[in-house]
Amino acid sequence: MxxxxxxxxxxxxxAVTEFRTYGYDNTTMDQIADAAGASKRTVYNHFGSKEGMFEAIVREMMDRSDVLTGGEYDAEQPLPRQLKRIANEIVDTLKDESYRDLARVVLSRLLMVPEYSALISEQTQHINTMLSRWMRAAHRDGRLRVPRPELAADQFVGMLMAYAFWPALFNVEKGSTTIKQSIFVNQTVTMFLKGYEC
Amino acid sequence: MxxxxxxxxxxxxxAVTEFRTYGYDNTTMDQIADAAGASKRTVYNHFGSKEGMFEAIVREMMDRSDVLTGGEYDAEQPLPRQLKRIANEIVDTLKDESYRDLARVVLSRLLMVPEYSALISEQTQHINTMLSRWMRAAHRDGRLRVPRPELAADQFVGMLMAYAFWPALFNVEKGSTTIKQSIFVNQTVTMFLKGYEC
DNA sequence: CGAAAAGTAAACTCGCGGGTGTAATTGGGA
DNA sequence: TCCCAATTACACCCGCGAGTTTACTTTTCG
Structure with a gap:
């Protein structure tokens, strides 16, 4: 290199580290230069501005977004097993500390600067597409009756995020009963499948 | 007065209007004073600082938080009708433009300044409590089998928010198919009840 | 090697915006 | 009517942080 x-x-x-830790507004360019062991001028030579730097990070984040892989429907495996695997994969991703930190930075900026929203919707769309493909397959296979796969996918992911993402993102600890991941996933998969079984 | x-x-x-429109960081105290038809000095006499002003707004928002009322279980009414009513009430609240604007401001700040998170968790807890009470009642009445009412309530609200709150909050338009509220609510209630029926 | 490209350190500009001081004005209650 | 507290206009302070300039050193590469 x-x-x-x-x-x-x-x-x-x-820059990623600093933004993660202190947030966009509370990170100065000098700070980034120091942390990188570079001179401020070099920072500005590479990225024209603070905003430009942030965009570079978002772009980088997008490039790496093909994280979630295996969501292939398997006609041999029982549905609960398959869906639990997918659910756990999603929850693990959402729970990941570094993912959440990055999301915090990007989303906090997104709330007031809507320019990047297109990029973000890509992210969520990705999971949804994977899941609805799986559901369509299960539907075709006659094991599930899912009239609207996209809607069902949104429902499913919505439940997972309500458990594993939003509360943690906003530092909101759930009431006294913090439920174990396995229990939540099992319960959600069971309910979901029962709701959509033939 | x-x-x-x-x-x-x-x-x-x-201040609420300005914060709503421009966000906390992009609203100046002069701006607020102008919009209020008051002098900057008066602003500072009433609220000691910008931060203090924000806190006053949050406090005000909390005081008005008893919006959601009717979630009483009714042994006479069919479950789908009852749950649809509740769901629509929640969705209507979440969809309200002014509620969302306020949430945008508060949450964007909350992401990086965790001090207020306790206040927010109160909000969400409120809905959850209402719903889980309803479910416990339906359970006791023998019409539903809900082993963990709080978990079920989180699931239900999670789905509603995934549809009516988060995408709009982040200005993310859902893919080509924007589904009508009635369809989504119907489908969600149906699936949920089928998943938890006796 | 030697020149061009990239990096460095440090001082500097500059506008923004939170917060203050003050002297003059207003207005409502006794 | 008179007084005192609230309000106002406006000048001012000051720290911060994005971005620049300059004079210099280091790296790369033909």
Whole structure:
């Protein structure tokens, strides 16, 4: 890796860390330069402005967004097993500390600067597409009756996020009873399948 | 209403409007003073600082938070009808433009300043409590089998928010198929009840 | 090697915006 | 009517932080 590319990568990494920790507004460019072990001028040579830097990060985040992979329907496996696997994969992703930190930064900015919303909708669309494909397959296979796969996918993901994402994102601890992931996933999959079984 | 109280109320109202429109960071105290038809000094006499002003707004928002009322279980009515009523009430609240604007402001700040999170959790807890009471009642009445009412309530509200709140909050338009509220609510209630019926 | 490209340190500009001080004005209650 | 507290206009302070300039050193590469 060339020296200049290395520098650029260092700066980007430092920026991510700082933004994660302090938020966009409370991170200064000097701070980023220090953390990256680079001079402020170099930072500005690579990314034209603070805003430009943020965009670079968002772009990077998008490029890595093909995280969720295996959601293939399997005619041999029982439905609960399959759906639990998918659900756990999603929940694990959402629960990941670094993912959440990044989401916090991006979303907090997104709330007031709607320019990036298209990018974000791509993210959520990705999961939805995977899930609705699975449901369509199960439907075709005659094991499920899902008239609107996209709607069903939204319902399913909505429940998972209500458990694993939103409360943690906003630092809201759920009431006294924090339920174990396995219990929640089992219960949700069971209810969902019962609601859509033939 | 005394003159000074009137002034205070005007300032608060103006602040809400400005924060709603431009966000916390992009609203200046001068701007608020202008919009309120008050002098900057008066603003500072009433609320010690920008932060103090924001807190006053949050407090006001909390005071008005007993919006959702009727969630009483009725042994005579069919379950789908009852649950649809509740669901529509919740969705209507979440969809309300002014509620969403306020939530945008508060949540965007909450993401990076966790101090207020306790207040927010109160809000969500309120809906959850109402719903889980309803479910417990239906359970006791032998019409539903809900082992964990709180969990079920989270699931239900989670689905509603995934449809009516989060996408709109982040200005994310759902893919080509924007589904009508009645269809979504019907489908969700049906699936949920089928998943939990005896 | 030697020149061009990239990086550095530090001082600097500059506008913004939160917050204050003050002297003059208003207005409502006794 | 008179007084005192609230209000106002406006100038002012000041720290912060984005972005720039400059004079210099280091790296890359033909």
């Amino acid at each position: 060339k020296h200049t590319d290395r520098k650029r990568a260092d700066i980007l990494a430092a | 005394k003159h000074t109280d009137r002034k205070r109320a005007d300032i608060l109202a103006a």
